[in-house]
Amino acid sequence: MNKRVTLTIAKIEHETKDIKTFTFYHKLDARPGQFIMLTDFEGGEKPFSISDCTENEFSVTVKKIGEFTTRLFSKREGDLMSFRGAYGSSFFISNTKVLLVGGGYGVPPLYFLAKRLLKAGAEVVVVNGARTEEDLLFDDKFKELNIKYINITEKGDLGKKGTSVSIAKKLLQNQLVPKPQLGNNNHPQAGAWGRENREKFDFLYAAGPEKMMKNLQKFTGDITYEFLLERYMKCAIGICGNCTVDPLGIRLCVEGPVLHKKLVEQLTEFGKYHRDASGKRIGF
Amino acid sequence: MYNRLKTKFLGIEVKSPLVLPAGIMDMSFSGLDISARNGAGMVTSKSLTLEPRSGHKGPVIAEFESGLLNSMGLCNPGIVDGLAEIDEFKERSDTPVIVSVFANNTQDFIKITNRVNDSKADFLELNLSCPNVYDEFGIPLAASKNKVYEIVNAVKRDSELPVIAKLSPNVLNIIDIATAAEKAGADALCLINTVGPGMLIDIKMVKPVLFPKFGGLSGPCIKPVALKLIYQTYSAVNIPIIGMGGVTDGEDAIEMIMAGAILVGVGTAVYYRGIEVFNKINKEIIQFMDESGYSLLEEIPRLEKLENATQTSDL
Numbered sequence: 001m002n003k004r005v006t007l008t009i010a011k012i013e014h015e016t017k018d019i020k021t022f023t024f025y026h027k028l029d030a031r032p033g034q035f036i037m038l039t040d041f042e043g044g045e046k047p048f049s050i051s052d053c054t055e056n057e058f059s060v061t062v063k064k065i066g067e068f069t070t071r072l073f074s075k076r077e078g079d080l081m082s083f084r085g086a087y088g089s090s091f092f093i094s095n096t097k098v099l100l101v102g103g104g105y106g107v108p109p110l111y112f113l114a115k116r117l118l119k120a121g122a123e124v125v126v127v128n129g130a131r132t133e134e135d136l137l138f139d140d141k142f143k144e145l146n147i148k149y150i151n152i153t154e155k156g157d158l159g160k161k162g163t164s165v166s167i168a169k170k171l172l173q174n175q176l177v178p179k180p181q182l183g184n185n186n187h188p189q190a191g192a193w194g195r196e197n198r199e200k201f202d203f204l205y206a207a208g209p210e211k212m213m214k215n216l217q218k219f220t221g222d223i224t225y226e227f228l229l230e231r232y233m234k235c236a237i238g239i240c241g242n243c244t245v246d247p248l249g250i251r252l253c254v255e256g257p258v259l260h261k262k263l264v265e266q267l268t269e270f271g272k273y274h275r276d277a278s279g280k281r282i283g284f
Numbered sequence: 285m286y287n288r289l290k291t292k293f294l295g296i297e298v299k300s301p302l303v304l305p306a307g308i309m310d311m312s313f314s315g316l317d318i319s320a321r322n323g324a325g326m327v328t329s330k331s332l333t334l335e336p337r338s339g340h341k342g343p344v345i346a347e348f349e350s351g352l353l354n355s356m357g358l359c360n361p362g363i364v365d366g367l368a369e370i371d372e373f374k375e376r377s378d379t380p381v382i383v384s385v386f387a388n389n390t391q392d393f394i395k396i397t398n399r400v401n402d403s404k405a406d407f408l409e410l411n412l413s414c415p416n417v418y419d420e421f422g423i424p425l426a427a428s429k430n431k432v433y434e435i436v437n438a439v440k441r442d443s444e445l446p447v448i449a450k451l452s453p454n455v456l457n458i459i460d461i462a463t464a465a466e467k468a469g470a471d472a473l474c475l476i477n478t479v480g481p482g483m484l485i486d487i488k489m490v491k492p493v494l495f496p497k498f499g500g501l502s503g504p505c506i507k508p509v510a511l512k513l514i515y516q517t518y519s520a521v522n523i524p525i526i527g528m529g530g531v532t533d534g535e536d537a538i539e540m541i542m543a544g545a546i547l548v549g550v551g552t553a554v555y556y557r558g559i560e561v562f563n564k565i566n567k568e569i570i571q572f573m574d575e576s577g578y579s580l581l582e583e584i585p586r587l588e589k590l591e592n593a594t595q596t597s598d599l
Contacts, residue, residue, distance in 0.1 A: 001347050006488040037343070041491035045342030080489050084347070235345045239555045240356060241311040241330070247376075249309075249318025251559075277338035279311040279330065279361040279369075 002237075006082040009075055015061060015137055019105065020073060021051060022081070023059040030058060031090030032113035033228055033258035036083040037236045040075070044068030047233045049207075049257070050086060051108030051138075052115070061108035061137070087236045089258045091116075091226055096202035097123040101168045101216055103208025104130055107137045109228060110207050114145055125171070125201070126150070129164025129208075133157040165212055169219045172201070210284055214271030217264070225261045231274050242279060245269055286323075288573065289566055291581050293326070293524060293547055294446045294471055296380050296406060300325030301569075301581060302537065302562050305474075305528050305549035306384035306411060306450070307331065307356065309559065313372035320379035323562030326547060327379055329370055331386040331411040334396060336362035340416070346484050346493045351503020351530075352552050353482055355416040355496040358386055363396050367403040374404035382407040382448060386414060388421045390438045401444045408445040410435060413452030413477035415500045426452040426477075429464035436468035446471035448526065453479050453506075453513050459594055462517040474526040474549070476513055479506045502552040506530040511543045518544020518586070519593030532556055534568020541584050 011023035028036075030053045038060065039045035046068055048060035064073050075081070091113050098117060102110045107128055117124050124147040130136040132155040142149045152162045204225035206213050213227045231243035231252040238254035245252055246269040255263075264270060273281045289300045304327040309315040316327045339359025346353045360366055363385070370381055383405035387393040393410065400408050412435065413426035425431045426449075436449055449465040451458065453476035462473055478500020484493040492498075510529025518525055527540040528549025540548045553561045569581070578584055 001349065004346070004486070004493065006486055039343050039495075041343070041486060041489055041493070041495065043341040043495050045344070045495070082486055082489060234339070234342060234356065234359070235354070237345070237347065237352075237555050238559070239308050239352075239552065240345070241309040241315040242359070244309065244312050244315040244318070246312060246314040247317070249312070249314035249316075249321075249559075251309075254558075275311065275361075278336040278359055280336050280365050281361075 002084050002087070004082060004084045006080055008078050008080055010057065010077065012075070012077055016135055018064040019061060019137060021059050021061045023057055025057045027056055028053055028058040028086060030086035032116050033090040033109055034086035034088045035257060036060060036085035037087070038081060038083045040071065040081055042071060044071070047236060047253070049109035049228065050112055052112050063105045085236070088253055089256055091205055091258050092203070093117060093120045094203045095121040097200060098125070098203040098205065099168065099171060099201045100124065100126045101164050101204065101206040101208070102126070102128050103164045103212040104135065105137065106208030106228065110205065111138050111141055113205060114142070114147060118146060124148070127152065127164045127167045127171070129153065129162070129167070131155060163212070164208065165215045168216055172204070172219045172221065172223065210271050220261070226258050227264050228258050229256055232277055242275065242277070286566060288570060288579065289325070289581050291546065294407070298325035298380060298547070300562065300566050301541070301547045302565055303526055303528070303547045303549045304328055305551045306409065308551040308554055311361070313369045313376070316373045316381065317377055318559055319562065320377050322559050323566045324379065324550070326382060328382040328384050328409060329366060330360045331358055331384040331414065332360050332363045332366035332396065333358060333386050334363055334392055336360065336365065340496045343494055344496070346499070348484060350505040351501055352555060353484055353494060353499040353501055354478070355481070355494050355499035357496065358414055358417055363399045367399060367405070371404045380406040382409045384409040384411050384450070386411040390435050393435050393439050394442055397439050397442045401442070405445060407448055408439070408443050409448040409450050409474060410439060411450050413450050415452065415454060415478055415481045416496065424452050426461060427455050429460045432461055433464040433468045436465050436470045440469035448472045448474050450477060451475040452477050453509055453529070458513045458516055459520045462521050463594065466521045466523050470523060472524045472526065473517060473521065474528070475517060476506070476510045476529040478502050479509055479529070502530070504530045504532050507536060511539055514540065514545055515543040515587060516590060516593060519590035534565050534572055537565055537569055538572055538584065542587055544586055
């Protein structure tokens with residue numbers, strides 16, 4: 001049994017105009033990719049990925065989307081909240097060379113992951129993409145880590161236009177093509193992704209919009225990957241069936257939200273549809 | 285091995301007496317399918333209503349020391365989409381399926397019944413006993429023998445499928461209700477739905493833990509209540525019973541059978557023992573049969589029926 005914990009909000013950080021990070025002083029036994037169910041008992045209990053977790057505190061990063069999160073945004077440090085968890089599957093902690101690809105609001109759990117990977121001795125490359133510079137999450141936090149970090153926006157207000165997938169594609173394809181010849185400027189891998197930037201990844205992790213991951217999947221080749229998926233969750237303990245994914249019937253709150261390549265590849269609904277609070281199928 | 289667990293329910297053979305009850309892992313065809321693949325002999329859909337329902341705002345479920353408290357609020361994709369999920373399930377599985385339906389009045393039950401007639405479902409279960417929509421619909425229909433009689437009787441006239449009435453434990457006299465359903469033509473009974481309702485309080489925020497305040501109680505703690513009500517009902521009626529309430533292992537399932545159940549529902553145990561729970565309990569039933577010298581499920585004896593059961597008051 002997972003005991004419910006009710007405690008005060010220790011810290012609130014403004015990440016962007018509609019995203020805040022809430023930190024609680026509590027020793028939470030959580031692994032990267034797991035989530036908690038958060039409520040104020042005023043109507044609404046929602047799952048949030050853990051964006052950071054240290055010895056005595058943990059954080060969740062919340063986007064203002066609906067009624068519950070709007071109310072959450074009016075809370076102040078010192079206000080009480082209640083949570084249960086951590087629930088769900090977690091990312092494999094590799095100690096090799098790994099690539100983390102995040103998009104938009106999906107990025108925060110990858111920060112927690114990056115920290116744990118570094119601790120395990122992995123060589124970490126993070127690609128963080130967003131619509132605009134303003135929407136880019138955890139930019140400063142990632143820059144403080146001992147990782148190779150690439151940020152990119154669709155608007156191009158950081159210099160180049162692109163998406164996390166367009167960057168990841170280059171990084172991943174780079175390891176699949178022959179070594180570019182020096183001086184051969186016509187080679188597709190010449191230039192920005194020249195010889196010294198060649199990457200060879202053993203593991204790929206991604207979190208973000210499902211369309212983004214669906215797109216990223218095309219460039220994964222033989223590399224092993226894990227994706228963090230989202231579905232409408234109610235019970236979070238694997239009985240209500242609202243978050244089962246087709247056709248496997250696995251529960252994203254128990255067997256997920258982190259799914260291994262072998263499972264993702266079998267999902268017919270991946271990138272296509274999900275189910276709403278009533279269980280009705282909704283296209284992405 | 286599982287040949288020994290085969291049994292017949294209303295003329296249909298099932299590979300195991302274990303049933304996935306309404307409300308558990310049953311929002312989608314894939315949820316039904318994974319339960320069947322893990323050893324459930326029969327599966328039940330989420331209770332379907334005429335229109336889709338999002339259910340209550342959360343928290344809708346609470347874990348506590350002795351079980352679960354839930355008030356999902358009858359969330360379901362509606363009869364049309366819900367039946368489509370069932371049909372998709374039937375395309376990939378030969379496991380019999382019960383479609384559970386909910387309505388608040390006879391007229392809506394009839395409309396739903398006619399929809400179900402056109403589906404691939406095997407049985408129609410009338411959820412007369414949801415304890416969690418009191419604010420919206422009042423006291424569950426299963427609390428009134430007249431209402432139970434009226435609805436079962438009307439549905440029976442239109443239904444092309446055998447009709448199962450799902451009964452509530454939260455009534456003064458279960459036998460009155462069960463016999464009313466039988467007289468109205470119910471082909472089988474399913475009991476019990478969740479107990480209570482009950483509540484839990486967050487003592488720091490001074491708030492009910494469930495946002496709907498109250499919720500139905502399930503889990504091991506309700507088993508004795510379920511056994512008693514199933515036994516009383518078994519003593520009073522001549523139609524088969526799907527028994528459920530707190531069944532967590534093989535021995536619990538045997539108790540249900542001894543109390544008079546033909547099939548046994550396993551719901552909250554999915555939370556305790558994972559989706560593999562059906563196969564685990566199947567094995568445990570067989571283990572008990574081996575130890576006790578029963579070669580087939582049907583050899584497991586029932587308790588002697590209560591004398592004068594129809595005159596026995598629950599009070």
